[in-house]
Structures are given as structure tokens and as C-alpha cells.
Amino acid sequence: MECHRTIGQVVLPVFFDVDPSEVRRQTGEFGKSFQNALNRLLKVDEFMVPKWRDSLRDAAGLAGFVVLNSRNESEVIKDIVENVTHLLDKTDLFIADNPVGLESRVQDMIQLLDTQQSNNVLLLGMWGMGGIGKTTIAKAIYNKIGRDFERRSFLANIRE
CATH class of the missing domain: 3.30.1370 (Ribosomal Protein S8; Chain: A, domain 1)
Known part of the structure; x- marks a missing residue:
């Protein structure tokens, strides 16, 4: 996300079986899993965690792909590849x-x-x-x- 902010690189988030609002707020199942992951990490730089949280919040605020049990995975992958190809082909x-x-x-x-x-x-x-x-x-x-x-x-x- 730092490169997105500083030099304008494109970020296309994919929310697979998670609601973007849970990622934005780090709540629900995503919030629990994120906290569990932090607890399992032995040497977490205490200054990095807020940056990770901010980056997740920023990414969740971007337009991307939301996949919530409603679509075939191969269709989703095809859509994502077409979208990225179109973005790169400008x-x-x-x-x-x-x-x-x-x-x-x-x-x-x-x-x-x-x-x-x-x-x-x-x-x-x-x-x-x-x-x-x-x-x-x-x-x-x-x-x-x-x-x-x-x-x-x-x-x-x-x-x-």
C-alpha cells in the first residue's frame, strides 16, 4: 500500500470469502484470524502492527473483487486476470x-x-x-x- 500512496501503483484487492468491511474494521472472523496470526508471530515489531492495520483499512477502501460463496472460483480467476490484463495494457x-x-x-x-x-x-x-x-x-x-x-x-x- 505504501507504493500505492507514494508512486501510484495500482492495487486490486481480492476479498475471498470475507466482507471488505470486516477487513476495513478488522472485525468478525477476519479480525479474529488477524489477531490470532499476530499472537502466533514470535517477533512482531510493535511499530509494524499499526502500519499493517492501516494498510488493511486502505486496501479495503479500494474497489476490487468481492467473492462471497456466490461464484465459481474459475470464473473469478478469469475475471481477475482479464481485469489485470486490461489495466496493464494501457x-x-x-x-x-x-x-x-x-x-x-x-x-x-x-x-x-x-x-x-x-x-x-x-x-x-x-x-x-x-x-x-x-x-x-x-x-x-x-x-x-x-x-x-x-x-x-x-x-x-x-x-x-
């Missing part, structure tokens, strides 16, 4: 701000690819004189439709 390739005429060319290329009508492998090759914007257009296309595919790769700086 990095776009860099494109300069406001390149002139880019959007119309990108739309034309996307229409040529027609991704919605095919389950086949798609390959886009572009060639031409240097400096005319081929890489910029390719990056923009990749950023726009790349997430529609199970797997994808952007091969840059390919020479003869």
Missing part, C-alpha cells in the same frame, strides 16, 4: 501531438483491414520514402485496434 505507442491528416489515413487503413469480419491473421506492410509518416500511421493504427486481438506485435525499424 500503454500506447508514442505519437506526436496533433499530427496533420493522420486520423483520416488511419481510418482508411483500418477499413482496409476490416478487422470485424475476419478471424484470420492480419498483416499490414507499409513502404515508401523515408520521413513521410509511415511509422506514425502504423503506430496510430496499432494503438487504435491492437487491443482487439488476442496477440499482437509491432515490429519497428525493419530494414531491407
